[in-house]
Amino acid sequence: MGRTSQPVAKSHRTVGAAAKKYGALTVTFFGTYWVLFIAIPLVALLLNVRFHVGKFFDPSILSLVKVTAAQASWSTALSGVVGLFLGVACSRQRRLQLLLALPFAISSTVVAYTVMAWFGRKGFLPSFFGIQLPWLFSMKAVVLAHVLLNAPWIGFLVAGAMGEVPRREMEAARTLGAKPAQVGLHIVWSHIVEAWASGLVQVFALCVMSFAIVLILGGGPPNETLEVSIYTHIRYGALDLGGAVASALWQLVLTLTPWLLLLFYWNRTGVRQLRRELAPLSLNVSRKFHFWDWIAAGAVALFFIPYLWIFIQTESSKSFTEFLFGENTWAEWVPSFQVSLKLALSSAVITVAVALSGVVSGILFPRLEKWSAVLLSFPGGVSTLVLALGFWLAYSRWVDPFEGSWLAIAILQATVFLPIALRIFRPIASAVQFHRIDAARSLGASPLRAIRWTEFYRWKGPVFAAFGMAAGVSLGELAAVSFFYSEKLIPLPLLMSRWLNRYRFDDARGISILLFLTATALVALSTYSGLKPRERRFA
Template sequence: MVAGDGPAISAVLAPADRRLRRALGLAGGLVAFGFLAGALLAVPLVTGLWPAAPLALLQDPYLRGIVAFTLEQAALSALLSLALGIPLGLALHRTRLPGRAFVLRLFLVPQALPPLVGALGLLAVFGRGGWLGDAFALAGLPRPSIYGLAGILLAHVFFNAALVARLVYGALGAVPHESWRIAGQLGLSPLAVLRHVEGPAVLRALPQAASLVFALCVTSFTLVLVLGGGPAATTVEVAVYQALRYDFDPGRALALALLQIGLVALALAPLLMIGGSTADLGLGHAGAARRFDRPSRGRTVLDGFVIALGLALLLCPLAALVANGLAADLGRLVGDPAVARAALTSLLVAVPAALLGLGLSLALALAAAGGGTFARLAAGGASALVLVVPPIVVGAGWFLLLRGTGDVARLAPVVVVVAQAVLILPYGVRLFLPAIVEADRRHGRLALGLGLTGWARLRHLEGPALRRPASLALGLALAVSLGDLSTVALFGSTDFTTLPLLLLQRMGSYRSADAAGLALLLGLGVLAVLLAAEVSGRQRGETRA
């Protein structure tokens, strides 16, 4: 849930502002809930389509295998991500070498990189025709294949180990400075520091990290679609897509969609029960490491190896992606009318989606910071629901609803814009909420004494504090939208093609050079948007200071 200090903030809000924030939270929650769950609930009533009986589905050996594989790959992916991410977070916090801040920024790249682009980078290194395959061939060994479970696990570790590392780093940064100082004064050994200081902090972050990564892997669509390699490596989300796109079995698709929601809800249940924040996706600023424990040569060597391993897993696919992309005919691709149309479509979708997502995030964050208990619950529930109801499931509901009541092709852009807008809610609320809470605590009583309410209060009090997080949230929203495939997968057509969908089509038609070039252009575009947003946010923060 989204946490907010309701009573403390409410004490410095005028009654009109409390009512406004309560209304914003309820309105934002209704919009998110209505879009995410409304379509699935309305499909049986409007179209007459009812989901197949879940028990009947589970009697099908093939579908039982899909459910089992979904849980298996998510569990293994989470374990492997934790196995690398926890030592990596510890190593990053322990290191006293220069460049740690830059390395931490590098480990944000997987969270911003479009999944399809990341998958191509992994194929360029670990696939049959990749760098590793060439090395195996030179050694007289058969070329490896990463399609199937191995490729899915590798991709999930690539994207999620860095997330776990940042969560662990943040948990260590929250350890009181006195604990590190006492550890240094007592001369505790590295093992004692791990047992008494680092270990408890990691254990506090472990349930959140494990539950979140497991849920992200259960809802993984693009990576499984590209790297699954066949029916033996199919997850429930991919089965929903196949049931609508290829088999057109609406009843089966609807039942699988509800089953997927149940699986994700069970995955997130431990996180919600312990009070963790589904909105905290490791995007916040990690705490500064001020350690006084004595260094150890053996631990330093081990930490250096772990950091080198993490950087190799991150940088090798990116380097291969750049090399293959530069080898493509980029000039021809840039001048290709299909690429130009897809790029324009992506922008026409991303800009309104980002602005709508930021508006909803701001409304929910304001409600969470002083709108009352019910408004805070609505804000937290809306941001959590985004993780519980995956994009492909949302798309399936709206696809079935629009097919029975209207023109799917005409309304597809609207559905995709709103779907991508709600995707940003967990990130946007996480970025906005701390700034609003801090501004209200520092200047709320002054604003109350001056009679600032409504728009005037938002402009003069919360507004300056929101400049930096708003820049970061806008960049992140644009990046998520530009790289998203899951929301457009069901609605794509010759008249509605985004860059990720065009990239998938070029991959499917074995135009590997074009795919590599498009992946490079898309990846660079997304990273450029995030870099510009971060630079703008830093400048706004410095101007405010």
């Protein structure tokens, strides 16, 4: 007797008692984390300031809003176009997709100095090709650096989304007379546009909150962003919380507005709902490199090779191995490296745990799905500086931040990374095969074993990828560190900053190489496992 076909609607997701029990745990964990480490610090910030509305409309802050929005818009637009091409070009080759993910973990300070090394007066391009860039210390240079950093990430998201385009749909379109370009426009595009658009929104937020790149390449005021404004308002003995909060609130407006608009558009058009029940068919991902794959590889290399300048820079009088094993430096960098690794791994574990709990809560309780996505995405619009300040104000009575707290640093870093983790987990979460879990249960598997055997293989890769990226980004993070470090808790970026202030430029370069290698290794190792061919697919 044939099976009666029913629409696979949300109501078909029956959640058993065991699942509800686990769901309650995940909801509690996620909710508690959000309240303790996001809501309360932000509220503390607002409550601790005798907030003058006038600050919000201060002309200098408004002009910063304009500058911030302009540079972020240009950066996002260019990154979006370049990233789209990169993503499409690399969609056939997993190795290229891996390369697209790597730059994400590179510290923005390294990116800024890379642009300088290539385009500066004594950079590679002027030295070898006579190409001078008169606008190196301006917002144009900032936009260039943002594109260098963010276009590969958008490419990575697009390439991943292309892997989710059902092959049958593409074939059907061809049988209906669509030429390859038309298949791309009508079928592929409609599947990747969500990933691309959400990537743009994410990149926009990152560019709005850009700090190191603006400081190094912007040339100074008036070329600065709201993040820099927050920094200057809480530094140098002139703790001006009102100015800092006004800048932070405007920053929140800028980062959250595009995101809310996108959510609104999707809700109206129902686009996202359409994709919920996609069968996990994917493009065949070829292993052999063809001509166009080599062209794509060349394009990707353009976003990677520039970073190799830190290895071949000739101005330093000390080689990397001399730095690593030198008597003077070994005793200093090793403890800092251990601290950095501990922080990176801690923040990665927290990121994955919290993001998973949020996402799983949405799976087990469909009514909470939108909320969990909103709550996980929200920190994407909040600067680490702002969160750290709020955290400090909220909890300094119980936790002495001046004693140093690796946990506070790890939590802050993890919080800021949650939206990225959500981005990685969401496609997997939206395609959970409940009927397979049910099938496993009917064959005698306990709920956990059923999930282990039916879902684990799908989640393993993204979990590793999110872990690696969180750890990689954490290595170079300085804002959270600057609030909660102590003499026993000096990670590598802080050590580098100290050495720079003491003329130890060569040693500081050694640290930047070490950070670069470690971050990219972490991302590469973790992301590779996320890009292994998925064997179990169902047609």
